[in-house]
Amino acid sequence: MNYYFDPYNKAFINDELNIPIEEHFIPIPEHYYKFLIERQGKYCTIESRDNGIPYLKYDDPSNVENSLMGHAIIYIRNKRNSLLSRTDWTQMGDIPDNIKIPYAKYRQKLRDIPQQDTFPHKINWPEEPKKDP
Secondary structure: OOEEEOOOEEEEEEHHHOOOOOOOOEEOHHHHHHHHHOOOOEEEEEEEEEOOOEEEEEEOOHHHHHHHHHHHHHHHHHHHHHHHHOOHHHHHHOOHHOOOOOHHHHHHHHOHHHOOOOOOOOOOOOOOOOOOO
C-alpha cells in the first residue's frame, strides 16, 4: 500500500481510495503515516512544512511534555486500578481483620499515588501485604 499526503488539504491518500495521484502529493512511508495518525489528537494536529512534509504541530510547546505525561498518567492509573480490582475481595464483609486491615492500608496507598511528590515521573508502588499475615 502506498500512502501520500496532500499538503493543501492536510489529508492522507492511499492506493485503495482510487484517487488520481496529483503532482503536489507527498509520498509517505507507511510507518510514518501510522506514527502521525496514532499521535494526533488532543494536544496536536497534523500540519505540513513548507516542503509539504507532514508533521505533528503541538498547540503549545509545553504540551509535548504534557502529552507524554498524559500517556504516563493513563498507564499508571490503569495499573493502579487493576491492582485495586484484584484486591477488592479483601474488603468483603466476611474477610478476617488480619487480612482486611493491611489490605485497606495498601489500597489507600494505591489511591494516594497521584499525590506523591514525584508523580508521574517516579512512582513508589506500595508493597502488597501477604495474604496470610
